Amino acid sequence: MSTVTDSHAGRDGDTPVMAMSRMITMANQIGDFFAPYPPGRRAEGIRNHLRTYWDPRMREALLRHIDGGGEGLHAHVVEGARLLREITDRKGYYGPPPGKA
Amino acid sequence: MANPIKPDRSVITTCAYCGVGCGFKAQTAGGRIVRMIPWKEGKANHGHSCIKGRFAFDYYQHPDRVRTPMVRDSIDQPWREVGWDEAFRFTARRLQDIQARHGVRSIGAISSSRCTNEEIWLVQKLARAVFGNNNVDNCARICHSPTQFGLSATVGWGAASQHFDSILKADVIMVVGANPTEGHPVFGSLLKRRIRQGAKLIVIDPRRTETVRSPHVEASVHLALRPGTNVAVLDSIAHVIVREGLFDEAFVRARCEWDEFEVWRDLVGSDRYAPEVIGPQAGLDPADIRRAARLYAGGPNSAIYYGLGVTEHSQGSTGVMCLGNLSLACGMLGREGVGVNPLRGQGNVQGGSCLGSWPHVFSGYRFVTDNEVRAGFESDWGVPLDAEPGLRLPNMFDAALTGHFRGMYIMGEDPVQSDPNQSHIIEALRAMDCVIVHDLFLNETAKYAHVFLPGSSSLEKDGTFTSAERRVNRVRKVVEPLAGYQDWEVVVKLMNAMGYPAHYQHAGEILDEIARLSPTYRGMSFALLDEIGSAQWPCDENAPQGTEVLHTERFPRANGRGTFMLTEYVPTRERTSDQLPLLLTTGRILTQYNVGTQTRRTANSRWHPEDVLEISGGDAATRGIRDGDKVWVTSRFGRTQLSARISPRVNPGIVYNPFLHAETRVNVVTSDLSDWATNCPEYKVTAVEVSLVGQAPPERTAAARATPEAVDA
Numbered sequence: 001m002s003t004v005t006d007s008h009a010g011r012d013g014d015t016p017v018m019a020m021s022r023m024i025t026m027a028n029q030i031g032d033f034f035a036p037y038p039p040g041r042r043a044e045g046i047r048n049h050l051r052t053y054w055d056p057r058m059r060e061a062l063l064r065h066i067d068g069g070g071e072g073l074h075a076h077v078v079e080g081a082r083l084l085r086e087i088t089d090r091k092g093y094y095g096p097p098p099g100k101a
Numbered sequence: 102m103a104n105p106i107k108p109d110r111s112v113i114t115t116c117a118y119c120g121v122g123c124g125f126k127a128q129t130a131g132g133r134i135v136r137m138i139p140w141k142e143g144k145a146n147h148g149h150s151c152i153k154g155r156f157a158f159d160y161y162q163h164p165d166r167v168r169t170p171m172v173r174d175s176i177d178q179p180w181r182e183v184g185w186d187e188a189f190r191f192t193a194r195r196l197q198d199i200q201a202r203h204g205v206r207s208i209g210a211i212s213s214s215r216c217t218n219e220e221i222w223l224v225q226k227l228a229r230a231v232f233g234n235n236n237v238d239n240c241a242r243i244c245h246s247p248t249q250f251g252l253s254a255t256v257g258w259g260a261a262s263q264h265f266d267s268i269l270k271a272d273v274i275m276v277v278g279a280n281p282t283e284g285h286p287v288f289g290s291l292l293k294r295r296i297r298q299g300a301k302l303i304v305i306d307p308r309r310t311e312t313v314r315s316p317h318v319e320a321s322v323h324l325a326l327r328p329g330t331n332v333a334v335l336d337s338i339a340h341v342i343v344r345e346g347l348f349d350e351a352f353v354r355a356r357c358e359w360d361e362f363e364v365w366r367d368l369v370g371s372d373r374y375a376p377e378v379i380g381p382q383a384g385l386d387p388a389d390i391r392r393a394a395r396l397y398a399g400g401p402n403s404a405i406y407y408g409l410g411v412t413e414h415s416q417g418s419t420g421v422m423c424l425g426n427l428s429l430a431c432g433m434l435g436r437e438g439v440g441v442n443p444l445r446g447q448g449n450v451q452g453g454s455c456l457g458s459w460p461h462v463f464s465g466y467r468f469v470t471d472n473e474v475r476a477g478f479e480s481d482w483g484v485p486l487d488a489e490p491g492l493r494l495p496n497m498f499d500a501a502l503t504g505h506f507r508g509m510y511i512m513g514e515d516p517v518q519s520d521p522n523q524s525h526i527i528e529a530l531r532a533m534d535c536v537i538v539h540d541l542f543l544n545e546t547a548k549y550a551h552v553f554l555p556g557s558s559s560l561e562k563d564g565t566f567t568s569a570e571r572r573v574n575r576v577r578k579v580v581e582p583l584a585g586y587q588d589w590e591v592v593v594k595l596m597n598a599m600g601y602p603a604h605y606q607h608a609g610e611i612l613d614e615i616a617r618l619s620p621t622y623r624g625m626s627f628a629l630l631d632e633i634g635s636a637q638w639p640c641d642e643n644a645p646q647g648t649e650v651l652h653t654e655r656f657p658r659a660n661g662r663g664t665f666m667l668t669e670y671v672p673t674r675e676r677t678s679d680q681l682p683l684l685l686t687t688g689r690i691l692t693q694y695n696v697g698t699q700t701r702r703t704a705n706s707r708w709h710p711e712d713v714l715e716i717s718g719g720d721a722a723t724r725g726i727r728d729g730d731k732v733w734v735t736s737r738f739g740r741t742q743l744s745a746r747i748s749p750r751v752n753p754g755i756v757y758n759p760f761l762h763a764e765t766r767v768n769v770v771t772s773d774l775s776d777w778a779t780n781c782p783e784y785k786v787t788a789v790e791v792s793l794v795g796q797a798p799p800e801r802t803a804a805a806r807a808t809p810e811a812v813d814a
Contacts, residue, residue: 015505017492017499017500017506018496018499018500019499026775026777030777030778032669033418035669036669052461052470053461055206055460055490058492
């Protein structure tokens, strides 16, 4: 397990929906899969995966962790997760968008 | 003398044990089942059967069957028997109270692949329409969720491309991480028949399974790879196909996204996937990887069959994508004799998968985030539905530990026994306010439940199962449900108790609703199945009797083309060490079924009285272990006791254990790592040490979190 602790536990009186260390592990694993894609598709692939598969409370906890510095997350995972806030109008779908970025 | 088991009645139904979906004539005398006769017209079995389906039916009248609902306020109290109405009132009040205090998303439901399509459908409707969230999942989460993900991403649908009989036209059969002669015996016989006729067999499996060599049958190539290296080896096979120009360019240009093919070709074609590089990492002779690649690509008809040895890894979904990529690159889709086919463990895993028992999709793998699809369900069900994905099964347990998830309805599942890292699951269950177990027996999970609803077996209900070949088979009631209600009736009554007006006269009306709301099931009905026996989806106006082979003209993706995913090999974080030098992997045996809740309650147990640990002669000798000795198996997570069996089936460095007996508690030792895409647990790779009982077991590392009671039997 990652050694990162639950840095946001207790903030505003509410805790993340699940242990932050587990979410960091999961997010980095997703990042590992999309790593071989070109940067644009890689970021959007990570964003799409989180948007489609993660409960909104998990996404929110991850974004708050990123707001607090994103300790333990790979840089390209942070980049992809941030797109959750920027791209809000798309349907969920699998994987990276088609075409080369 | 007169025939003592002369039946007075015969009902045609479908076996629930595995994903083959054999048809049987269940015969009764005086209201009790006396024998199961394999049905000659069954389209999966053609009159054949295995030792489970034919003989292991007595569990249905075992004295352990619970016949009365039970409730209790807390799990340290004894159970209190109550009537059905009181059980429903108690459950509804508790669940509604949790939601009032902790929010709409604080409860969820789990359906079972042992239950019918109609029951699975109602469980997801219970979560979506009555609980008002998408916290619904099914046991395929822990077995074949990567199949749905990996095949959807490449060929469009997470389902077998073929019917079983298609294998009789295959020239090359590649079996990956599956042991059909034990796990899917009737299909295993069909496979052997084709090999005897001259088809070539490639087996990719760490263990020398029965499929690798048995009388009349021997694999042309057996890649006995190190557990955890599937993706590396499959990419290496792809490397050979790409670098030697063995792919089917015409097929890829005509049917696939060529640009994506080129990106994939560059990845797998890189030197780092050369057999000479991957072979040593995976414990394989590079020449064998090349032989496997040339055989598969050469066909002319090559078919892939795979199982949990592909999916239950931290790269499970990537492994499935590798298979999708290979079949597309070599043009091995869209006709008889080819294809990519998951072998499903339980009778209705495919039904659970394609009928929306997932937190992110409705039936037919359509996203809950899709406004148009969701609107269709809202209008039919008469309530607004949540537009956000819900929690997956492992995440429900994670969220229970933080107090965000507090109530759970579990139909026909035993997560304490079947899910990984048992102590974590128990801790999560203990943290919940209302756990409802709906099952035939007081299973392990029921120890932590507040409500027990007695279930009905597949011999006591009407409905349908969808087998691993997408075949929808009728399940027919042979005997009356022991506790009074079929499982679907129990879900309806729970919905009603929570204030939702669901009404069905019989299970066929639920299938009608499924057909109304699910494009691939549009033509399904009891009437059709009663008339023609069974039908494979898609079944609609274009294919009124169903579809045997998928992808014949286009792939079910937006542009109709198959695509290639980049399948970089990322080694699992579960590694061997000086303290834990062996890799444990798990599997099935012929006579027993999954965690054995049913088959252990039949005479089939005589064939397999206990689970054993297979260990190589060398590894046993260095530890002073003799055949039959009791040993400790210790991992980072816990330890359990087993009898050792010295076996030539496993290579040095590997130990193997079937997961069928509760006493074994192998999931005390399995890890909490999971597939990157789906959270399907990594059951197939756990670093362990094995030591003689009586000698001190190795100290567990600091990461171990097992509670004492979960450790020592």
